[in-house]
Amino acid sequence: MGQVRRSNRMLGIPVSILDLAPIVRGATAADSFRNTLDLARHAEQWGYNRYWLAEHHNMPGIASSATSVVIGYVAAGTEKIRVGSGGVMLPNHAPLVIAEQFGTLESLYPGRIDLGLGRAPGSDQLTARALRRSLGNDGDDFPELLEELRAYLKPPSGVHGAKVRAVPGEGLDIPIWLLGSSGFSARLAGQLGLPFAFASHFAPDYLLPALDIYRSSFRPSEALDKPYAMVGIHVVAADTDEEARRLATSHEFQFLNIIRGRSGQLSPPVDSLDGVWSEYEKSIVRQQLSYSVVGSKQTVRDRLRQIVSETGADELIAAGQIYDHAARLRSYELLAEVARGE
Incomplete structure (x- = not known):
């Protein structure tokens, strides 16, 4: 890259990127991956703290289903920025496999890999069946899966050590984050002393209660001595408020399709969605996207x-x-x- 990363701070906190690797209408997953790497390289130059990708399945508009593979692609094409999952849906995978995958990533790109974990399926029931996930699983076994995963990443202990080992993975210092949109992961992250990220960019209603649960239940650990909470937002910035609002219609239409039970690639923006959605649908979309920040630089800053x-x-x-x-x-x-105060 040949450029020095600058500090990226706003009110004393870092800012990062969650890339959903969108496949836009008329393009392919290959195009999406090229755009992802291009954005990641720019993000590194602009001083963003970390670059995360999310696991979603059976969604024609999202290319990051093989999340650890895309993380490796981005890490290989950048130099310093932290790269990780926001997140990997742990119940979809054997903990040993995740330990090995992220152990491999950390071995290839030491000191740059984050492992963010969620407990949702990231898919519908039919896709969950295709993933060999039990349809009766409601995520209640997530703490046990997490404990197993963390055990694989610990240094070997005892005279003979564990009979099943994650190689690579064992003994590597890979930061683990818990992700959530409710109080379950917030409380678990607090009890375990892990950093917590809340998905307010699509589930805003429980943000403040979840942060309260996390902070009130926090116990210091080897990972953290005090709570560390990251808040997910959706940002559409442009040179004018009007242009930003127009660009944001692509995401609004995508979310409208979700509440209608449809899926598809990201659509071009339009001047208005009036006539496309009902007033009721509009109110639902706007409420669910209440942590979307849309506007000019000054509007976004405020x-x-x-x-x-x-x-x-x-x-x-x-x-x-x-x-x-x-x-x-x-x-x-x-x-x-904005984050740099410019």
Whole structure:
């Protein structure tokens, strides 16, 4: 890259990127991966703290289903930025496999890999069946799966050591994050003394209660001596408020399709969704996307200051579902300028 990373701070906290690797209408997954790497390289230059990718299955508009593979691709194409999962859905996988995958990533790119874990399936019931996941599983076994995974990553102990070992993975210092959109993972993260990330970019209603649960239940650990909470937001920034609102219609239409039980690739923006959605649907979409920050640099700055003040976030992680790649780059460039106080 040949460029020095600059500090990326807003009100004293770092800002990161959550890339959903969108497949836009008229393009392919290969195009999505090229855009992901291009964005990651720019993010490194602009001073973002970390670059995460998320596990979703059976979604024609998201290319990051093989999350650890894409993480390796991004880490190989960058130099310093932390790269990780936001997140891997642990109940979809054997803990040993995740330990080996992320042990491999950490061995290849030491000191740069994050392992963010969720307990949702990241899919529908039919896809869960295809993943060989029990349809009766409601995520209640997540603490046991997490304990097994963490055991594989610990240094060997005892005279003979464990009979099943994660190689590579064993003894590696891979930061584990718990992700969630409710109080379950918030409480577990607090009890275990792990960092916690909340998905307020699509589940805003429980954000503040979950952060309260996390902080009140926190117990110091080897990982952390005090709580560390990252808040997920959706950001669409442009040179004017009007242009940002237009770009944001792609994400709004995508979310409208989700509540209608449909899926598809990310659509081009339109001037307005009036006539496409009902007033009821509009209210649902706007409520669920209430932590979407849409506007010019000044508008984004004002709203982010408000969010940081409301939540006491230690870090922000921003998704940005924007159809045009150049506009997406510009959005993250503006956000980086806001984060640096420019």
